[in-house]
Amino acid sequence: MKKTAIIGGGAAGMACAVHLARAGENVVVFERGARLGRKLSATGNGQGNVTNTAMSEAHFFTDDREKLAFALKRFGARETVEFLQSMGGIFLPDARGRVYPAGRQASAVTDLFRRELERLGVGICLGAQVKELSYDGKFRLDRAEPHMSFDAVVLCAGGRAAPAFGTDGSAYALAQRFGHTVTPLSPALVRLKCDPARVRGLKGIRIDGSMRVLRGGKEIFAGRGDVLFTENGVSGDLVFRASSFVKAGDSLEIDMLPDVSEERLKQVVAEHGLLCVVPNGIGRAIERLPEERRAAAIKRFTLPVTGDCGFGEAQVTKGGIPLGETDEDLGSRFRRGLFFAGEILNVDGECGGYNLQWAFTSAFLAAEGVLKC
Secondary structure (H helix, E strand, O other): OOEEEEEOOOHHHHHHHHHHHHOOOEEEEEEOOOOOOOOHHHOOOOOOOOEEOOOOHHHEEEOOHHHHHHHHHHOOHHHHHHHHHOOOOOEEEOOOOEEEEOOOOHHHHHHHHHHHHHHHOOEEEEOOOOOOEEEOOOEEEOOOOOOOOEOEEEEOOOOOOOHHHOOOOOOHHHHHOOOOOOOOOEEEOOOEEEOHHHOOOOOOOEEEEEEEEEEOOEEEEEEEEEEEEOOOEEEOHHHHHHHOOOOOOOEEEEEOOOOOOHHHHHHHHHHHOOOOOOOHHHHHHHOOOOHHHHHHHHHOEEEEEEEEOOOOOOOEEEOOEOHHHEOOOOEEOOOOOEEEOHHHEOEEEOOOOHHHHHHHHHHHHHHHHHHHO
């Protein structure tokens, strides 16, 4: 029986621990926070969007799409739902394919993991941030008891996003000591900023619209979904998806009524005004324009992007340890017995359960690798 240290007690770390413990392995989880799964408990606006039925590599960003596609074939959405339901609960998709626990509580998903880890007798070390990782024939952690050594380590301590949950990017250094590199990091699934004057009076208004991202007049993203106006920019599902593509200086072009033609809109606005056409707050802003420009403004509401809200508000990290530096089981190409799972790797997904799917996929692969080594 091998002894494995899992560094990070988030979704990937807990899932990997369950897989290994079920296979009879001796596992210890080291979590820097006071509780396991804090970020998991907040996912999906607290409702627990764990995966998506429309699962493919097309919904992700990475340096090795072929390896990612192979990984998702080995452990995809179906396997994730089966794995979660093996611990208890019922998980169901909504009309957009987003899979949630039937009770719509993300914290309950975390509780499933905690209960299963306790049942399996997995060792849990809380308040234990690992700052040093070395190898002298065995792996040694600075936060472990002096006599403790490990045959394998799974590094799943997250990226830089959401530091309130204890993910500040410091864990990359543990991998770099073994020769790994880290691609440039940036926030993803994050609110976008613009000139506050352009959205004044619109805070809290949510629309189901379509949006294009333009750079130098060229479209680099297009999609449809929720757009939520904030005090200094925009948020919402569609904006989060677009944020992976956007840079300061780009422009957002929002169509607030994608199912209505501009010609019909012109006629209605000219004859009856904006009541029951757009939300009143938007209507007041549009009414400041000459009548002949109002329909166009609704169909092409333009916001220049000044930046994003940074890692502090981002849901995930873009960038990380390249997949190309790992084998098919996400084992290090530089140190046998070292594995990776979750956000620490250079894989990030669109909004809608894709990032948690990667956590569960990579946790399974890493566990399989540990069992083989």
